[in-house]
Amino acid sequence: MxxxxxxxxxxxxxxxxxxxxxxxxxxxxxxxxxxFTVTIPPPNVTGVLHMGHTLNExxxxxxxxxxxxxxFNACWVPGSDHASIATEAKVVDMLKKKGxxxxxxxxxxxxxxxxxxxxxxxxxxxxxxxxxxxSVDWDRVTFTMDDHYYKAVIKVFVELYNNGLxxxxxxxxxxxxxxxTALSDEEVEYKEVxxxxxxxxxxxxxxxxxxxxxxxxxxxxxxxxxxxxxCVNPADDRYAHLKGMKVIVPLVNREVPVIFxxxxxxxxxxxxxxxxxAHDINDYNIGLKYNLPIIDTLNEDGTLSHAAEVFIxxxxxxxxxxxxxxxxxxxxxxxxxxYQTRMGFSQRTNAVVEPRISTQWFLKMKELAKPALDxxxxxxxxxxxxxxxxxxxxxxxxxxxDWCISRQxxxxxxxxxxxxxxxxxxxxxxxxxxxxxxxxxxxxxxxxVQDEDVLDTWFSSWLWPxxxxxxxxxxxxxxxxxxxPTSVLVTGQDIIFFWVSRMIMAxxxxxxxxxxxxxxxxxMVRDKLGRKMSKSLGNSPDLLELIDKYGxxxxxxxxxxxxxxxxxxxxxxxxxxxxxxxxxxxWNVLKLIKxxxxxxxxEYKDVEEYDFATEWFQSKLNYTRNEINVxxxxxxxxxxxxxxxxxxxxxxxxxxIEWVKPLSEDRPHSIKFDKTIYFFEExxxxxxxxxxxxxxxIYHLLKERPIDDDLTIKQYPSQLNYNSNILNEGxxxxxxxxxIREFRSKNQLGNKNQIxxxxxxxxxxxxxxxxFRYILPNQVNSTWALNVAINNQASKIIVSKDTFFIKTEQVxxxxxxxxDLLKDLEYQKGFLQSVMKKLGNERFVQNxxxxxxxxxxxxxxxxxxxxxxxxxxxxxx
RNA sequence: GGGUCGUUAGCUCAGUUGGUUCAGAGCGCUGCUUUGACAGAGCAGAGGUCACUGGUUCGAGCCCAGUACGACCCACCA
Numbered sequence: 005m006x007x008x009x010x011x012x013x014x015x016x017x018x019x020x021x022x023x024x025x026x027x028x029x030x031x032x033x034x035x036x037x038x039x040f041t042v043t044i045p046p047p048n049v050t051g052v053l054h055m056g057h058t059l060n061e062x063x064x065x066x067x068x069x070x071x072x073x074x075x076f077n078a079c080w081v082p083g084s085d086h087a088s089i090a091t092e093a094k095v096v097d098m099l100k101k102k103g104x105x106x107x108x109x110x111x112x113x114x115x116x117x118x119x120x121x122x123x124x125x126x127x128x129x130x131x132x133x134x135x136x137x138x139s140v141d142w143d144r145v146t147f148t149m150d151d152h153y154y155k156a157v158i159k160v161f162v163e164l165y166n167n168g169l170x171x172x173x174x175x176x177x178x179x180x181x182x183x184x185t186a187l188s189d190e191e192v193e194y195k196e197v198x199x200x201x202x203x204x205x206x207x208x209x210x211x212x213x214x215x216x217x218x219x220x221x222x223x224x225x226x227x228x229x230x231x232x233x234x235c236v237n238p239a240d241d242r243y244a245h246l247k248g249m250k251v252i253v254p255l256v257n258r259e260v261p262v263i264f265x266x267x268x269x270x271x272x273x274x275x276x277x278x279x280x281x282a283h284d285i286n287d288y289n290i291g292l293k294y295n296l297p298i299i300d301t302l303n304e305d306g307t308l309s310h311a312a313e314v315f316i317x318x319x320x321x322x323x324x325x326x327x328x329x330x331x332x333x334x335x336x337x338x339x340x341x342x343y344q345t346r347m348g349f350s351q352r353t354n355a356v357v358e359p360r361i362s363t364q365w366f367l368k369m370k371e372l373a374k375p376a377l378d379x380x381x382x383x384x385x386x387x388x389x390x391x392x393x394x395x396x397x398x399x400x401x402x403x404x405x406d407w408c409i410s411r412q413x414x415x416x417x418x419x420x421x422x423x424x425x426x427x428x429x430x431x432x433x434x435x436x437x438x439x440x441x442x443x444x445x446x447x448x449x450x451x452x453v454q455d456e457d458v459l460d461t462w463f464s465s466w467l468w469p470x471x472x473x474x475x476x477x478x479x480x481x482x483x484x485x486x487x488x489p490t491s492v493l494v495t496g497q498d499i500i501f502f503w504v505s506r507m508i509m510a511x512x513x514x515x516x517x518x519x520x521x522x523x524x525x526x527x528m529v530r531d532k533l534g535r536k537m538s539k540s541l542g543n544s545p546d547l548l549e550l551i552d553k554y555g556x557x558x559x560x561x562x563x564x565x566x567x568x569x570x571x572x573x574x575x576x577x578x579x580x581x582x583x584x585x586x587x588x589x590x591w592n593v594l595k596l597i598k599x600x601x602x603x604x605x606x607e608y609k610d611v612e613e614y615d616f617a618t619e620w621f622q623s624k625l626n627y628t629r630n631e632i633n634v635x636x637x638x639x640x641x642x643x644x645x646x647x648x649x650x651x652x653x654x655x656x657x658x659x660x661i662e663w664v665k666p667l668s669e670d671r672p673h674s675i676k677f678d679k680t681i682y683f684f685e686e687x688x689x690x691x692x693x694x695x696x697x698x699x700x701x702i703y704h705l706l707k708e709r710p711i712d713d714d715l716t717i718k719q720y721p722s723q724l725n726y727n728s729n730i731l732n733e734g735x736x737x738x739x740x741x742x743x744i745r746e747f748r749s750k751n752q753l754g755n756k757n758q759i760x761x762x763x764x765x766x767x768x769x770x771x772x773x774x775x776f777r778y779i780l781p782n783q784v785n786s787t788w789a790l791n792v793a794i795n796n797q798a799s800k801i802i803v804s805k806d807t808f809f810i811k812t813e814q815v816x817x818x819x820x821x822x823x824d825l826l827k828d829l830e831y832q833k834g835f836l837q838s839v840m841k842k843l844g845n846e847r848f849v850q851n852x853x854x855x856x857x858x859x860x861x862x863x864x865x866x867x868x869x870x871x872x873x874x875x876x877x878x879x880x881x
Numbered sequence: 882g883g884g885u886c887g888u889u890a891g892c893u894c895a896g897u898u899g900g901u902u903c904a905g906a907g908c909g910c911u912g913c914u915u916u917g918a919c920a921g922a923g924c925a926g927a928g929g930u931c932a933c934u935g936g937u938u939c940g941a942g943c944c945c946a947g948u949a950c951g952a953c954c955c956a957c958c959a
Contacts, residue, residue: 010921194956201959221959235959269958277959286957345959359957395885396954403955497953532893534952565907568894571886572952576893578908585921596918634897643895646906658923665918742925749913749925831902838901847939848900856900863902870902 007598007705011591013555017697021134029072029717030139032079034486040071040078041490043469044133044140045503046148048087050094050125053132053547055529055537055575056496059567062560063526064494065138066641069693071491072139073720079487080139081472083146084129086122088416088461089183089191089352095121095415111414111456118415132547137556137696139716146472148464149417156476157417157464158433160514164367165431170409172421172429174363176288177408178348181306181320182355185412186364188460189405190501192348192357199223199345203274203338204331206234206251209259218243218251218262219338221273223345224283225331226323229256229312230301233279235290238264240275253278254336255327256313263294285359302358304412320358365410365419365457375512376505377401385508388524388639393500400501409460416458424450466506469493469519476514490520497525524639527572529563534574550580557695558583564694565649567642587698589653593661593684594702600666600677616778617663618679620734623726624655625686630724632690645694652687659738663779681706689718733772737779740803744786744810747801751816759812761788762798766805766869773806786810800877802828805869807877822878829874836867 024030032039042064047057064080072078095118096106106114126147133140146153164170178187202225205217218234231253236243243262250259260279267290268277281291282300291298301312308315308323314330315323331337348357379385380397387393410419422430422438424447430438438452470476475484489511495504504523511519530536537544550559561583567573628651635644660683664676685706688699692715703715744761753759765773773790780788798809799816802825842848843860852860 010919223959267958273959284957284959286959289957392886392953399884399955500954528953566893571894574893576908579893581921582908585919588921589919592919592922594918599918638897640895646895650906657919661918746925752913755914755924835902842900842939845939849939851939852900859900866902 007591007595011555011587011698013557013587013697014552016701017135017137017551017556020697020700021137024139024714024716025142027712027714029714030078030080030141031143032077032141034482035077037075037077039487039491040068040076041081041487042068042079042492042494043081043472043490044083045493045495045499046083046085046146046465046468047129048090049084049122049129049147050087050091052128053136054544055547055563056526058136058547058559059526059529059563059573060494060496061133061136061138062563063524063641065136065560065696066564066693067492067494067636069139069696069716070636072716073689073692073718075719078139079141079144081144081146082130082133082138082140082142083144083468083472084126084148085461085465086147086149086416088411088413088458089180089185089350091118091122092413092415093183093353114414135548135551135556137560139696144472148461148468152474152477153464153467153471154417155433156467156471157459158420159476160467160510161417161420161459161463162431162433163514169368169371170365170431171368172363172365174361175366175408176285176359176361177364178350179304179358179360179362180350180353180355181302181304181358182350182353183413184304186360186362186408186410187350187357188408188462191351193351194346194348196344197347199343199347200340201273201343202328202331202340204228204254205336205338206254206276206278208246209250209252218246218276219274220276220278222278223343224280224324225327226308226315226320227280227283227301228254228278228327229308229314230280230282230299231258231260231278232281232291232296232299233260233263233294235263235265235268235277235279236275237266237268237270239266240268240270242275254331254334263290263296265290265293282361283359288359288361298361300361302360306355306358364408365421365459367407367409367463369404369406369509372509372513373401373404373505376508379508379512379518385518385520386522388522393497393525397500397505401505407460407463409463410455410457411460412456413458416461417464419455419457419459421455422452423455424452426450462502462506465503466510467514469507470511470515488515489518492522492524493520494524494526496528498528500525522639526567529573529575532574532576534572537575545575545577550577554580554584555587555697557698558587561586561645561695564642564645583695586649586653587695589657590688590698590702593657594705596661597681597684597706600680603666614778615664615676615679616730616733616775617660618676618683619727620663620730621656621660621683623728623730624660624734625651625683626724626726627731628655629690630726648687648691648694652691656683656687659734686721689715689720692716733775736769736772736804737775740773740776740806740808741780743801743803744808747799747810750820751799751812751814753812753814757812757814759786759810760798761786762792762794762809762811763788763790764794764807764809765790766873769804769806800825800880802870802873802877805866805873807873825874825878829871829878832867832871832874836864836871839864839867 044064045060047053068078068080098121099106099117130145161170178189178192180187201221201223203219203221204225206220208216208218220234222228234251236246246262247264250261252258253260267286268275279287279290279296281288281296281298283302299311301309302320303309306320307317308320310316315326318326328337349355350357377398380387380394387397420431420433422435424442426447428445428447430441430452432438432441435452435454442448442450442452467476469490470484470488473484473487474481475488478484493504507519511517528536531543535541535543554562558580562580563573563575565582566576566579628647632644632647635647664680685703688703692699696716700715763773776788780786794809798811799818799821801808801810801821839860843864849857
């Protein structure tokens, strides 16, 4: 079979995706093996994968594939989140473009459109997960609005309500005027913005002496109409005389009292604060304290309401402009100044959030928080990287506030609460059950009307690791008992509060068990300049385009190689190029082996009983595998990949293959040939979790295999023995070869010029240099000999403590050699001095550990030996 | 305002319990190399007072304190 010049990923990836699925390798059912369970952080059902997802899914796939190849029953559950606000906003937009106003639709009609939308676009995310090579169990795909999942959400709502943890009440909440719904505190993102501080005159009311006024600083003149008091600090002399007096609110000319409260900071602004209980959380609290009226001057869409009396129907920001104009016209605006402030934005719609008083459902969090905190503090759940997130997690849970869980939307789980005409509420899983409650009450016979609101998306996704295995709706389900608690959660650090902490709470609340054992937080993916990826900057690459251009393996490689554990990742397409080049390197190894195979005839020699190169690489391979195990166990996946990359590129390709490479007139012998194939297979297996497609493809192109001999299920070996002596010898020989090459390079000796090499090794290195006979001929175009006499015409170089004599046909400039030797000598002497100093220090000898002293003594001996060799060489030059 | 993390080669980062044959990797850069796997490559090389200032120690990139910058999180100051 003819192999193409370069590796072409597209067809290969498609083929293996299909074959793996046909063979059901990623399907998992409970069995006698230990489970390794991962539930995907469900992306928004109508979304597309961005680079953050790509990183997350790749990390999960690496862990899952590795577990699968290490004897675990690996189960990775895919799925998606209904994402109530985000999806509803998209559907509303889509309808608007069609000329349909959501307000003219019934709930049922709207949901019909929403489900159509979900059917149409919900699959995109799944096909992207598949393209990336994720080894998920597609038979387990779960959507947070699936029937059973919906029921689970309703069930826990009722349970929490019956336990007194859910209540309904009027509170000041965060309102998204764009989506027209309440938000939780976590859904508000604060950003620094430059605003203006307006200084406005409030005239003091009473009698004829109306010249007097108080100046008040405000950022929000459009809320002036909602003012119901002005507040100053009781200790503030400037305003002490105003006790019991009233001021006139501008624009609406309402008289409101001056009140005194220590909350007010005398030093800020003018020391006088307008109180607008309906539109500011602090004012609201002060209003409660002084029993002030509440005038809500905003509609749910952020326009001014009738209660505002002026600017009715104008958007709040438009109203602000008008208010400023009018105040100016009336001579009430004293000045305006720039002001740095923080404003809250809705995470989903990016609308400026309004504090608003409204009746919502809340979940009490204090009780839920405790076990969730304990589990992490006592190590039952481990967070990686721990140092960075443990404190954040702890602080949030210790200061957690009640969670506003109702949303004024239609897309989501509808709150299972029914009201009768008297305003009594009945919470039950079904309308029938609520009806039973009604009949048993004094309101018997009245009509029931269900609450219009749905639940916060996170109130469904916090059940994810349980309900994907039916753990809530069917508590004794065999899958749940087998797979739960899951093994590891991989997610972005931005949803530690939204999701991670709440899943832990839910796990303990409903199952008295943690949902996962480890949490691995990936960093945020930024562009190569360190900026966040965003649509407006246009720096967010399209995943499918990247896969088309470089192949999925290269994308996975690129994103992993530049992804230090827990740190933000600066995404640069250059790293994907590196991944593609790595593909090509692997491909070329395959081509080389095929070339050898063609030449493999019965002329092959089978006589060689020992070969250094194969012995060395076997040890190197196992040694590195041990290192990689350690790295992966501590979630240093990027480091692990670097190790594998270097093992393949440097140790295998640049050293091992060159060492076993047949000379042009020679033939490779079978043992070396078979070993090489075996090593290559082992390397492919090691790399497979990171780059599944090309490794599987090459694995099969290497030789004919039985039907189920696929890399993706091949089990890793458990014995990883290595021989340190051989490894050390390998390092010495590598260094020797490099030094000879350097000599050639410095003396401008082309590879065609043969040299005569004679080595006079230090005793302890003699055996190592004997191994040269297995590998040297392929390396440096030279004859060589050990310990034979040599005349002084040869050039000398020093490797370790060993002298290399090199004879060439050309006459070489010995000054350069002399310079090098002198430089080396100088360094060694300095080094020896520092070692001597240390060993001469009594306190060092007394305090240091014996092995440290022994090491220093060895350093001393080595340095002395080397100096001796150097001096002899110089003397002879 | 409170807190967390970071500052090591031009860039992005490793450096495990403190021991100068550990100051490293990848990318980038420089030079050489194009008929036997691979120029999407090979070989070799140059580049760093480990942010700064003190301290602990026989010994500090690593521990402690402070300073300066940077990033992020949390918090109701108009």
